[in-house]
Amino acid sequence: MHKVMCRKYGEEMDGMMAPPLPGPKGQTLYETVSRQAWEEWQQLQTRLINEKHLSMLDPDARRYLMEQMERFLDNEPTDIAEGYVPPEK
Numbered sequence: 001m002h003k004v005m006c007r008k009y010g011e012e013m014d015g016m017m018a019p020p021l022p023g024p025k026g027q028t029l030y031e032t033v034s035r036q037a038w039e040e041w042q043q044l045q046t047r048l049i050n051e052k053h054l055s056m057l058d059p060d061a062r063r064y065l066m067e068q069m070e071r072f073l074d075n076e077p078t079d080i081a082e083g084y085v086p087p088e089k
Helices: 023-032 035-052 059-073
Strands: 003-005 012-014
Touching: 003 023, 012 035, 035 059
Parallel strands: none
Antiparallel strands: 003 012
């Protein structure tokens, strides 16, 4: 398991097993985003897709998700899934 300086958490953490996207963008994410941050993004992305009924065939929906991903990983405000209620701990 390789280590990365996670751009979301600002500390050295376990990295992902492989680039999450093809091309240079995926490589950059692989080198700068921890496995934990990526898993958290995947959960938010799934909620956004489901709640907003996004189609991954729609280029605008894919562009929207990429923007939300960048905001999430940079600790900026993101959209939330309106119907989402976090599980109680």
